Amino acid sequence: MSRLLALLYGAVAYAVFLLTFLYAIGFVSGLGVPRTIDDGLTDTPAVALVIDLLLLGLFAVQHSGMARPAFKRWWAGYVPAPIERSTYVLASSVALILLFWQWRTLPLVIWQVDNPPARWALYALAAIGWLLVLTGTFVINHFDLFGLRQVWSYARRRGPERDAPFVTRAYYRIVRHPLMLGFLIAFWSTPDMTAGHLLFALMTTGYILLAVRFLEERDLIAQYGDTYRSYQRDVPMLLPWRFTRGQGGASTGCPLGHAAGNSEHLPH
Numbered sequence: 001m002s003r004l005l006a007l008l009y010g011a012v013a014y015a016v017f018l019l020t021f022l023y024a025i026g027f028v029s030g031l032g033v034p035r036t037i038d039d040g041l042t043d044t045p046a047v048a049l050v051i052d053l054l055l056l057g058l059f060a061v062q063h064s065g066m067a068r069p070a071f072k073r074w075w076a077g078y079v080p081a082p083i084e085r086s087t088y089v090l091a092s093s094v095a096l097i098l099l100f101w102q103w104r105t106l107p108l109v110i111w112q113v114d115n116p117p118a119r120w121a122l123y124a125l126a127a128i129g130w131l132l133v134l135t136g137t138f139v140i141n142h143f144d145l146f147g148l149r150q151v152w153s154y155a156r157r158r159g160p161e162r163d164a165p166f167v168t169r170a171y172y173r174i175v176r177h178p179l180m181l182g183f184l185i186a187f188w189s190t191p192d193m194t195a196g197h198l199l200f201a202l203m204t205t206g207y208i209l210l211a212v213r214f215l216e217e218r219d220l221i222a223q224y225g226d227t228y229r230s231y232q233r234d235v236p237m238l239l240p241w242r243f244t245r246g247q248g249g250a251s252t253g254c255p256l257g258h259a260a261g262n263s264e265h266l267p268h
């Protein structure tokens with residue numbers, strides 16, 4: 001594949017992702033975009049429920065299915081390695097764009113916070129959630145996660161890609177899944193909770209909990225072995241206050257113990 005074409009493809013996929021991410025903030029918070037979670041297409045509640053569940057399910061299947069090692073091995077025969085991640089990013093963005101476009105509103109009000117300072121506090125909390133997601137991607141490796149590092153290396157004729165290193169610094173010292181924590185904060189922190197928004201928050205929360213525990217962490221254990229198991233023991237999954245003082249943490253007085261504090265356990 002032409003190196004310039006790969007670079008261009010990666011840049012387009014990244015731009016589409018960035019716009020989709022910005023749109024997602026507006027969609028969920030109901031601000032600044034033409035169609036939001038509560039202001040868009042309408043239908044009878046039963047039809048709306050079915051369509052919204054299908055849209056969420058489609059995203060979950062695409063996003064988790066395409067991230068599995070078995071799927072990656074299979075489509076390596078069709079998609080050149082340098083653009084594999086960009087293609088995944090593009091497919092995830094398309095699934096989200098479809099959801100934003102076809103989402104049916106369910107306007108029944110579940111809760112409404114009228115007090116202005118409380119409303120602003122909830123908006124601020126949501127903004128913190130989104131910021132956690134965005135900044136968290138830089139802690140892991142933003143350009144690797146979104147495929148730019150791979151196409152750039154290919155364009156510069158660098159050798160085959162090394163796997164991105166295991167990260168236990170910054171947010172990852174406090175919880176194992178800061179990006180997912182950021183999404184959960186952003187999805188639930190709203191002063192105007194409608195049935196549609198509640199459906200979105202409940203389904204995405206269930207998806208995040210299951211996918212992280214039974215798919216992503218299983219792959220991380222397969223990849224990093226005991227390093228990841230000890231990280232699991234020392235660092236809570238999503239709730240920062242659930243510090244454990246067992247194993248490495250207890251001996252050092254550091255809640256993270258050897259998972260974060262001792263590089264001899266980290267793969268190189």
Ligand SMILES: C[S@@+](CC[C@H](N)C(=O)[O-])C[C@H]1O[C@@H](n2cnc3c(N)ncnc32)[C@H](O)[C@@H]1O
Nearest residue numbers: 136140165166167168172176177178179180181
């Ligand atoms: C979208 S990121 C989400 C990471 C994490 N679940 C979170 O919520 O912060 C998914 C990618 O991050 C990788 N990943 C998860 N935890 C990691 C860690 N501690 N260090 C390096 N990569 C990690 C996974 O292998 C996966 O490719």
